[in-house]
Amino acid sequence: MNDLIIQLKKVNYRYNDLRVLEDIDLEVEKKEFLGIIGPNGSGKTTLLKIILGLIPPENGEVFLFQKPISKFKDWQKIGYVPQKATQFDKNFPITVEEVVSLGCLHTVDHKKIENALSIVEMGKFRKRRISDLSGGQQQRVFIAKALCSSPELLVLDEPTVGIDSNSQEKFYDILSHLNKDHSITILLVSHDIDVVVNEVGKLVCINKKLVYEGQPKEFIKKDYLEKLYGKGRKFIIHGH
Ligand code: ADP
Secondary structure (H helix, E strand, O other): OOOEEEEEEEEEEEEOOEEEEEEEEEEEEOOOEEEEEOOOOOOHHHHHHHHOOOOOOOEEEEEEOOEEHHHOOOHHHEEEEOOOOOOOOOOOOOEHHHHHHOOOOOOOOHHHHHHHHHHOOOHHHOOOEHHHOOHHHHHHHHHHHHHOOOOOEEEEEOOOOOOOHHHHHHHHHHHHHHHHHOOOEEEEEOOOHHHHHHHOOEEEEEEOEEEEEEOHHHHHHOOHHHHHHOOOOOOOOOOO
16 A cells, blocks of 8 residues: 555535535556546546645545645645646747746756756757747647656646647657656546547546546446447547
């Protein structure tokens, strides 16, 4: 049990009368690459907000790095790439390097910035304005920003929305590299099931309740997809 990074026990949440999460139990171990999927409005973002301490659960328990979340202070261990990270004011004159430096917690550490940019292969763009990059390149810069605090856990919310398929492939290569070679635990929320099942090590599917937890390929074999998304949903496994 020593390497649990996230643990949720019977977590519930509601917005006024709307129950959004019901009795969610979830464990994420060190070095896991976990994908969370679910239909729109199924509670994925709410779940992330609870895990990141942005909202408290209605009841239930949340542990981060084996500490009750109320006592957890090591937030630098968690890198977060929010939804719509790349949707910012396009006229804002900020360079790649400056965006990444925002991820440094206390002092700007040029070595860390350099290192983070080199991991996402964006070093040579460091002096470019962020607005002059493609969506996929911007996404990589925001990963570099999250890497600046040397996180042990990287949390990404719908990271590939609006990014073309070539850039997506590159993006998942980088995540895989961070997971395998840098031992960073990854939690990825996405509605893009087709892609996610081919990339993650473990899959969790929520629809208010936890509907599935296990191997992505088992999820496809069974009829969970139909239960969640309705009949006739085509599915392709690319088989890596
Ligand atoms: P997902 O990320 O899976 O799309 P969300 O967690 O964003 O789902 O939302 C779950 C449900 O809670 C949806 O029905 C959504 O409309 C509702 N909801 C989300 N945020 C709020 C809020 N701040 N106030 C009221 N209802 C909300």
